[in-house]
């Protein structure tokens with residue numbers, strides 16, 4: 333999982349460290365199919381930041397040719413719950429949006445490695461925390477929370493908040509940066525409204541079957557939350573304390589070559 337925060341945000345999020353990108357690895361448990369085939373996990377967490385590749389398929393002489401240990405900002409063992417992954421690796425960056433700091437949280441990995449599983453949990457925990465925080469601050473600040481959702485499939489961009497699958501035009505605007513024309517932006521009323529929109533998006537998303545995952549997301553999905561806030565009128569001293577920032581939750585399509593997964597038909601055309 334990768335996290336990218338704005339300049340100020342990362343300094344805060346990493347408590348004094350200088351990194352602007354944090355990379356975490358989450359190992360998922362073997363599933364029933366893998367257990368029944370007597371598969372073994374090739375990876376082991378030796379501590380909170382290191383994973384070891386056990387090279388089961390290589391001969392003893394070949395094993396010495398490959399590195400066995402890789403270090404990341406955080407690694408999570410197979411039994412680790414999504415709540416802990418969120419709290420440790422994503423929460424601070426996601427909540428920085430309330431301070432006006434842009435951020436992105438994304439999952440990258442091959443099909444069936446657990447990207448959608450992790451990102452769904454992380455997104456829900458983050459939005460629940462954002463709503464809670466807004467609830468606590470609503471006496472002092474007025475908030476507007478906006479939500480948009482898109483998928484990139486076969487190099488075309490589709491709005492996941494409408495049933496209309498017409499591809500959207502993407503262009504660069506000198507002031508606004510990259511713009512997706514006519515992308516729906518819903519103003520969120522509350523948590524239930526968010527859950528309703530999320531279910532709608534999930535139903536729209538392109539899935540297919542690969543040899544490794546029966547319900548494989550064959551597209552990239554980007555969920556964008558924008559939080560705008562300003563001091564409540566009776567407290568206003570300085571309008572410049574208005575804030576606006578976005579956090580993106582990105583679930584990338586499997587990073588493997590299509591041929592390795594035996595994905596067929598339209599699915600074999602996409603490129604990453």
Ligand SMILES: Nc1ncnc2c1ncn2[C@@H]1O[C@H](COP(=O)(O)OP(=O)(O)OP(=O)(O)O)[C@@H](O)[C@H]1O
Pocket residue numbers: 359360361363410441442443444445446447448449450542545547548549550584585586587
């Ligand atoms: N940490 C986990 N604990 C338990 N089950 C998991 C975990 N991670 C993933 N799974 C299960 O493994 C399967 C594959 O996960 P998922 O669909 O999230 O993979 P993916 O990386 O998004 O795959 P694809 O790129 O093909 O969409 C799912 O059935 C999911 O429920």
